[in-house]
Amino acid sequence: MRVYMALGWQYLREHRLATLVWLAVTALMSYVVASTAPAVADEQLLRAFLRNLPSQVRSLFGDYLQYRNGVDYYLSYKWLQIVPLLAGIFGALEAVAVIARDIDRRTADFTLALPVRRSTVLLARFAAVAVNLALFYLVTLVALWAELWQLGLPGSVARYGALFAGQYFVSLAFASLAVLLSLVSRSYGAAVRASELVVIAAYVADLANRVAGGPTALSRIVLFGWVGTREVVGEGSFPWGAMLLGLALSAILLRLSVRVLQRKQIPA
């Protein structure tokens, strides 16, 4: 445990600045979006807002009557659906740095020459990534809640929390995939590009499929379909599927990553 703590803490310290910037920007965006919610709190204004929405967006988020209130619908459309994309990008960036950045910057000569198994380094640092991702969702939720509370708006914060819980495990799976990609990529830069591309492509595929009214299975294949805002925030279902699938995929991908890392040559 001591070794895990030391490795995880070192990783968090080294990435503290980048993490703080991400968290601050996300919290600020949450706060700003929530601050514009009064525009739809009134039923009349909400209807006017909906009339201007394109039909594709309506098909994406469903009927606002499926939601508890206009604020939930508005936040789902404006923000909650975008959060997993940002979290996916953030998580992938952090995950790629678990080992590949050390190899790229030659700090692997220091870390991997310490008396610790490579698998321990990878898992301890991935745990740090998981902590950062959890912080990401937490500050997003807290910022939303704070502004809604300040404005006295009727947002379903508990449902947002449930949505974020599901999205968290999906982001974790993408982060695990990023670790694996980073270990098989030619360079750190290539790994960053590949990981970001995977996250964005999956997100866009899910979005396009929903807008086009395509099969649910397709959205689920790219993972984002497991945590639809309509289902969780609107209908109130808890995203157990996303959590279990995210956890299982993360475990499988990390196991594969450990195998690849154990065979990885660290050239001069």
Add this chain to the structure above:
Amino acid sequence: MKIAAKAGRIPMYAIELWNLRKEYRNGRGIHGLSLQVEQGEIFGFLGPNGAGKSTTIRTLLGLLTPDGGRAQVAGWDILRDSVAVRRVTGYLPSENALYTDLSGAENLRFALQVRGVSGTGRARELAERLGADLRPRLRNLSHGQRQKVAIVVALAHDPQVLILDEPTTGLDPLVQETFFSLLREEQARGKTIFISSHVLSEVEALCGRVAIIRDGVLVEVNQVEALRHSRVKRLDVAFVGTPPNVAAWPGVRKVCQDGQRVRFAYHGQILPLLRLLAAEEITDLTVNDPSLEEVFRAFYQNGPVRDGASGRAGLQSGSHKGGR
């Protein structure tokens, strides 16, 4: 902190390599190195860039997996007991490998925590002696200052075996001298030091024995003194009348003629040369031992490399404990 060797058994050699191989697609790497470094020895590992020094070290530390052969450090097998090898080893890479976004103290704390070493007394003492500032982030330090911090981090856990890859890079001469004193003290405390370098003067000043590696093959393993005495000689001969064509004699290089006086370097057994000289009429003869640099160059200028067996023979001929 005392770090024990394997299961209470004190291995005879601190580092042992048996036909160790690591081959790259471009033909580079190490091709069957066999070598033994004794306990308490300061051992130099010489060769130009690309000769296989770093590959050897990285293979010992588990950063690279060997393609064949075997090796042990402090009695621990580098493949089976890789973690134990790294536990008894202090490693100083050839380029800065510490985290530049962290301070020296943070890097140090991280390394000691992972190693399970509490207390930073030894590190503070080392930092003081070397003049290393552990407070600033490494990215704000000069190359030399970073190297001092790296030395402190490599030695802070009091390792049984020190593996130093080009350790004096960036150090000014005064700090270099302090560092050498430090290494000699470590040797006096029974620690083994394995220094890879292409800076011959530092190896000459520090090491008892050296191995010379060329194209991934050991070409010589011997005492520094023995190398100087046995291999290359510098001769200054004054002939009567016109000097003979010395350059055509086997083993003769760097011929410089000044009238009847001829200066040249000779590589090989001394007896054949004496026979050739005896056939000439000479008035003066001076024989000097060369610097290690000349010895080293001789190994790199004289035709194809010797096979691994020759390297091992060299090892056997100079196997007594060295170090000054």
